[in-house]
Amino acid sequence: MDVKALVSQMTLEEKAGLCSGADFWHTKAVERLGIPASMVSDGPHGLRKQDQEGDHLGVNDSIKAVCFPAACATAASFDRQLLRTMGEAIGDSCQHEKLSVVLGPAVNIKRSPLCGRNFEYFSEDPYLAGQMASSYIQGVQSRNVGTSIKHFAANSQEHRRMSSSSNVDERTLREIYFPAFETAVKEAQPWTVMCSYNRLSGTFASENHWLLTDVLRKEWGFRGYVMSDWGAVSDRVAGVAAGLDLEMPSSCGINDRKIVAAVREGRLDEKLVDQACERILNIVFRFVENARPDTPWDMEAQHELAARIASECMVLLKNDGGILPLNKEDSVAFIGEFAQKPRFQGGGSSHINSFKTTSALDAAKGLNVTYAPGYAGNETSEEMIAQAVDAARKAKTAVVFAGLPDSYESEGYDRTHMEMPACQNQLIEAVAAANPNTVVVLHNGSPVEMPWIGKVRAVLEAYLGGQAVGQATVQVLYGDVNPSGHLAESFPVKLSDNPSYLYYGGEGNVTEYREGVFVGYRYYDKKDMNVLFPFGHGLSYTTFEYSNLRLEKGSMKDCDTQKVTVTVKNTGKRFGKAVAQFYVGAVGGDVIRPVRELKGFEKVDLAPGESKDVTFTLEKRSFAVWNSDIHDWYVPGGQYTVEVGDSSRNLPLRAEITVESTAELPRHYDVNSIFMDLMADPKAREIIKPLLAARTIGDHEEASDAAQDAISDEMNMAMMNYMPLRAMLSFGGSEETAAMIEALLKALNK
Ligand code: BGC
Numbered sequence: 001m002d003v004k005a006l007v008s009q010m011t012l013e014e015k016a017g018l019c020s021g022a023d024f025w026h027t028k029a030v031e032r033l034g035i036p037a038s039m040v041s042d043g044p045h046g047l048r049k050q051d052q053e054g055d056h057l058g059v060n061d062s063i064k065a066v067c068f069p070a071a072c073a074t075a076a077s078f079d080r081q082l083l084r085t086m087g088e089a090i091g092d093s094c095q096h097e098k099l100s101v102v103l104g105p106a107v108n109i110k111r112s113p114l115c116g117r118n119f120e121y122f123s124e125d126p127y128l129a130g131q132m133a134s135s136y137i138q139g140v141q142s143r144n145v146g147t148s149i150k151h152f153a154a155n156s157q158e159h160r161r162m163s164s165s166s167n168v169d170e171r172t173l174r175e176i177y178f179p180a181f182e183t184a185v186k187e188a189q190p191w192t193v194m195c196s197y198n199r200l201s202g203t204f205a206s207e208n209h210w211l212l213t214d215v216l217r218k219e220w221g222f223r224g225y226v227m228s229d230w231g232a233v234s235d236r237v238a239g240v241a242a243g244l245d246l247e248m249p250s251s252c253g254i255n256d257r258k259i260v261a262a263v264r265e266g267r268l269d270e271k272l273v274d275q276a277c278e279r280i281l282n283i284v285f286r287f288v289e290n291a292r293p294d295t296p297w298d299m300e301a302q303h304e305l306a307a308r309i310a311s312e313c314m315v316l317l318k319n320d321g322g323i324l325p326l327n328k329e330d331s332v333a334f335i336g337e338f339a340q341k342p343r344f345q346g347g348g349s350s351h352i353n354s355f356k357t358t359s360a361l362d363a364a365k366g367l368n369v370t371y372a373p374g375y376a377g378n379e380t381s382e383e384m385i386a387q388a389v390d391a392a393r394k395a396k397t398a399v400v401f402a403g404l405p406d407s408y409e410s411e412g413y414d415r416t417h418m419e420m421p422a423c424q425n426q427l428i429e430a431v432a433a434a435n436p437n438t439v440v441v442l443h444n445g446s447p448v449e450m451p452w453i454g455k456v457r458a459v460l461e462a463y464l465g466g467q468a469v470g471q472a473t474v475q476v477l478y479g480d481v482n483p484s485g486h487l488a489e490s491f492p493v494k495l496s497d498n499p500s501y502l503y504y505g506g507e508g509n510v511t512e513y514r515e516g517v518f519v520g521y522r523y524y525d526k527k528d529m530n531v532l533f534p535f536g537h538g539l540s541y542t543t544f545e546y547s548n549l550r551l552e553k554g555s556m557k558d559c560d561t562q563k564v565t566v567t568v569k570n571t572g573k574r575f576g577k578a579v580a581q582f583y584v585g586a587v588g589g590d591v592i593r594p595v596r597e598l599k600g601f602e603k604v605d606l607a608p609g610e611s612k613d614v615t616f617t618l619e620k621r622s623f624a625v626w627n628s629d630i631h632d633w634y635v636p637g638g639q640y641t642v643e644v645g646d647s648s649r650n651l652p653l654r655a656e657i658t659v660e661s662t663a664e665l666p667r668h669y670d671v672n673s674i675f676m677d678l679m680a681d682p683k684a685r686e687i688i689k690p691l692l693a694a695r696t697i698g699d700h701e702e703a704s705d706a707a708q709d710a711i712s713d714e715m716n717m718a719m720m721n722y723m724p725l726r727a728m729l730s731f732g733g734s735e736e737t738a739a740m741i742e743a744l745l746k747a748l749n750k
Pocket residue numbers: 042043055056057103150229230349
């Protein structure tokens with residue numbers, strides 16, 4: 001389709017109209033020109049296609065569909081192929097349902113465990129989130145269906161979500177809040193990007209030219225269209241100028257008319273409107289020309305796929321004495337309402353009308369399992385507890401199904417604490433007191449405090465595992481599937497340990513991201529704090545050994561790449577999957593940075609006794625920090641560590657590598673530049689050397705013995721180091737000294 005030619009035939013009114021939705025889920029058709037309407041739909045872990053009355057918070061029913069595990073779970077798989085496979089299945093369903101774009105993935109960083117939407121987001125780590133997002137996008141788009149990576153950007157809280165300003169410094173944006181979007185755009189080229197509700201340092205994302213045009217398009221090379229989150233538009237004309245192509249859902253034509261008026265009055269260049277239309281139509285026709293409505297949607301097969309995916313995502317947090325897997329012959333009591341009615345998805349716009357669900361109780365049919373509900377909703381009673389305790393006593397093992405109820409976490413608001421409902425904690429305590437073999441299965445979208453952790457033998461984190469979660473849970477509990485999930489987020493001991501604790505939510509409409517780059521494990525590791533479970537943690541029913549860390553060479557230039565290889569061996573008796581994690585950290589240096597950051601990972605499956613080599617590539621971004629003076633990535637030269645293992649706190653292999661920086665930071669010296677900095681710069685050092693030899697300042701040789709006692713060599717050295725150039729004047733200078741400083745600065749800044 002010659003989209004340019006088409007746009008040239010459109011009236012200004014038609015063009016402005018195309019820049020907003022026809023209704024909740026459709027772009028506008030222009031019948032006289034053969035432009036069809038095109039439908040988008042949530043997303044991200046299944047289809048929420050509303051055939052009837054639209055709404056964006058999942059209030060009205062959507063068509064029956066398959067609910068896959070939410071992102072909190074899928075990220076824990078650390079499995080790119082798995083995300084791709086899930087994307088392919090969702091892409092097929094979209095083709096079947098004639099949906100041009102699925103609204104996801106959602107890649108916002110989990111700044112705090114409190115964010116109501118954490119269940120929909122991947123990780124506290126930008127590298128992991130980027131990898132998961134790219135894989136999902138590639139999967140969906142391989143079916144010629146678009147994605148809408150969201151919510152761009154820095155949308156890490158629900159509190160005041162449509163008005164709040166996320167005030168994030170440049171380096172933190174670049175190192176933490178941008179990379180998941182950046183990686184996905186560069187690697188997977190999503191057809192669309194959804195800008196977020198919030199403001200970014202004062203300017204609404206939907207009006208932010210720097211964000212939507214300079215960074216997204218010019219720097220990263222995004223080629224699709226940008227749509228607003230539903231109702232995220234404040235000033236539509238500013239939005240068009242900033243690069244917001246499509247307003248969703250619509251503004252009853254009011255904003256369309258504002259666009260027309262702005263063009264007519266010369267306030268908005270019509271070319272920008274044309275450009276938005278071209279971008280939208282490119283995608284509309286890309287879908288139309290590749291539509292395959294005959295694509296089958298086999299929901300039963302996808303239910304099985306959802307079960308397999310869920311089983312690959314579960315994280316075995318604790319397994320004392322190898323109490324899991326359970327023996328199929330042994331008597332087991334399933335306790336807790338979630339065993340019968342699992343919580344498997346979150347509330348809000350991602351809510352899917354599942355065509356069926358499998359609970360753990362359904363899946364355990366035929367096994368030696370009894371059941372006691374233990375609680376109903378957020379309540380329990382003495383009778384329910386007594387019944388649960390009785391069931392626990394009679395069984396060899398008690399498995400309590402617990403976690404967070406719907407009301408505790410959802411799109412639209414944040415949690416205020418990290419506790420599970422009191423009735424559930426009470427139940428776990430009572431059951432654990434009655435049966436020493438107590439296991440807890442958790443259904444939750446983000447971390448919870450576990451006051452009972454010392455009293456139970458095992459904990460299986462099932463997250464919000466989709467409609468087939470019960471099936472997957474039983475497979476993992478009984479060892480048909482060996483758990484291989486690893487945490488994509490840290491579980492702090494308590495809420496106040498979290499680095500954003502002091503500032504999260506903000507004051508009024510301003511939220512300062514003051515912890516900067518120290519999000520999640522980047523903070524806990526730097527502070528050397530205890531956590532309940534660290535980022536990357538996950539146990540298995542087998543054991544793995546990491547050995548033989550090999551670098552190609554011990555040093556490299558920042559513009560080069562090199563491979564790092566380790567050997568992973570299954571040293572146990574079961575088939576299993578290991579997640580090899582590669583972390584890089586700087587040794588010393590002037591930049592305040594995390595101890596280590598995830599820069600690579602690979603999931604490998606291994607038969608008992610089998611070994612495999614796992615490789616990842618070190619490149620500039622493995623070492624770089626964002627430098628806000630040059631507004632670019634920069635690798636400080638020096639020593640770096642490469643650590644490998646199976647969690648951020650279990651890294652048995654470590655190597656050091658020297659990295660040479662090939663970029664030179666611009667320097668400017670003035671009278672307030674201090675000697676230490678001058679000495680650290682090889683060029684400046686040469687220039688000031690003669691000066692130091694002449695001992696112009698800081699010379700205490702002639703001081704009395706008593707005075708010398710008062711000034712240690714260390715102090716003398718420090719005083720000297722921290723002296724600015726102008727000190728040469730203050731301490732016994734002359735007209736000549738002043739002239740000399742001036743000449744010196746000229747030479748230094750040449
Ligand atoms: C959410 C988006 C969603 C949209 C459409 C908004 O409220 O923030 O994630 O895609 O609604 O349902």
